[in-house]
Amino acid sequence: MHAHCDSLHCFLPPDVLDHMVQSEDPTVREAAAKTLATSAALRSRRVTLAGIPGFAGTPSPTGSKYRLVYDAQRRYEDILDNLVRQEGQAEVTDEAVNEAYENAGITYDFYNEVFGRNSIDAAGMALVSVVHYGEDEDNAFWTGDKMLYCDGGIIFGSTTQDIDVAAHEFTHGVIQYESRLEYRNQSGALNESFADVFGILTQQRFNDQPVEGADWWLGGDILAPALKERGVRGIRTLTSDKAYENDPLLGTDRQPKHMRDLYTGTADRGGVHIYLVATELGGNAWESAGAIWYKTLRALSYYSNFEDAAKMSYQIAGGDYGINSREQLAVGEAWAGVGLTVEKAQVVT
Ligand SMILES: [Zn+2]
Ligand SMILES: [Zn+2]
Numbered sequence: 001m002h003a004h005c006d007s008l009h010c011f012l013p014p015d016v017l018d019h020m021v022q023s024e025d026p027t028v029r030e031a032a033a034k035t036l037a038t039s040a041a042l043r044s045r046r047v048t049l050a051g052i053p054g055f056a057g058t059p060s061p062t063g064s065k066y067r068l069v070y071d072a073q074r075r076y077e078d079i080l081d082n083l084v085r086q087e088g089q090a091e092v093t094d095e096a097v098n099e100a101y102e103n104a105g106i107t108y109d110f111y112n113e114v115f116g117r118n119s120i121d122a123a124g125m126a127l128v129s130v131v132h133y134g135e136d137e138d139n140a141f142w143t144g145d146k147m148l149y150c151d152g153g154i155i156f157g158s159t160t161q162d163i164d165v166a167a168h169e170f171t172h173g174v175i176q177y178e179s180r181l182e183y184r185n186q187s188g189a190l191n192e193s194f195a196d197v198f199g200i201l202t203q204q205r206f207n208d209q210p211v212e213g214a215d216w217w218l219g220g221d222i223l224a225p226a227l228k229e230r231g232v233r234g235i236r237t238l239t240s241d242k243a244y245e246n247d248p249l250l251g252t253d254r255q256p257k258h259m260r261d262l263y264t265g266t267a268d269r270g271g272v273h274i275y276l277v278a279t280e281l282g283g284n285a286w287e288s289a290g291a292i293w294y295k296t297l298r299a300l301s302y303y304s305n306f307e308d309a310a311k312m313s314y315q316i317a318g319g320d321y322g323i324n325s326r327e328q329l330a331v332g333e334a335w336a337g338v339g340l341t342v343e344k345a346q347v348v349t
Pocket of ligand 2: 162163164165217218219221
């Protein structure tokens with residue numbers, strides 16, 4: 001149904017493009033068509049790389065945080081022929097370059113300091129970002145070995161401007177080296193859900209936001225001014241709210257907030273469960289809730305679905321915090337809140 005994005009980790013949800021191609025405005029239709037074509041072109045490469053377990057990333061001379069930023073100069077090729085900033089070098093005049101560099105570093109630090117993970121592959125691979133990819137498209141991608149950022153067109157400004165976008169794409173890379181959740185159906189939806197969750201947690205930690213009053217909206221910093229003026233706060237939200245409703249450009253947010261609303265396809269990026277857990281526990285969402293989610297991400301496998309994720313996270317919470325601990329109860333209640341009941345009898349520690 002959403003064939004164009006089914007095998008590619010694009011930031012923009014495919015249902016938004018589905019809505020845009022039906023627009024009466026030729027500019028909007030044209031922009032959506034262009035983005036669909038780009039996704040299709042990148043897809044085969046992405047699938048190929050994801051199918052190679054342990055595919056080696058770009059080596060880093062230091063074996064730790066090492067960033068490389070390339071400029072695609074609006075070409076539709078992610079060939080790495082124009083290195084514009086590398087680890088340790090001073091800021092350059094191009095803000096997109098500096099943003100990609102900073103946000104890759106912030107995400108590296110998040111995974112390293114919170115979970116002790118050394119880069120995307122847990123083995124210190126270099127973080128390769130490519131900016132100015134293509135001509136004014138509204139998207140960002142994880143290609144299997146690098147992060148690609150477009151300059152934005154109708155929906156977004158430069159997609160380098162938001163920490164959660166960088167952390168979302170980085171997390172697709174982490175998943176590629178861990179559970180390798182297949183990018184189809186529920187496992188694909190889970191893949192997107194984890195990318196959104198760690199995108200948001202990275203941003204909350206960087207901004208030092210405890211759960212109370214934290215920002216749970218994805219892509220808030222890259223929205224075009226017209227959307228912000230209409231009150232849109234992000235392209236998705238992990239809360240149970242709809243990110244937008246009857247918006248002239250975006251339509252109505254179709255992200256399922258409950259299992260009864262789940263439809264087949266990777267468009268489902270539900271992340272409400274972690275919002276519920278974090279809210280119940282209070283404090284910083286990236287601490288206990290984040291730790292449970294990270295372990296779950298690592299423990300799942302290629303075909304895992306939401307029910308598997310629910311059971312696994314419940315078991316992990318029981319193992320790490322104790323049977324019937326408030327953490328475990330919060331996880332169980334959160335999944336029940338989105339329509340997945342975790343049987344107590346399933347607890348194995
Ligand atoms: Zn994604
Ligand atoms: Zn953001």
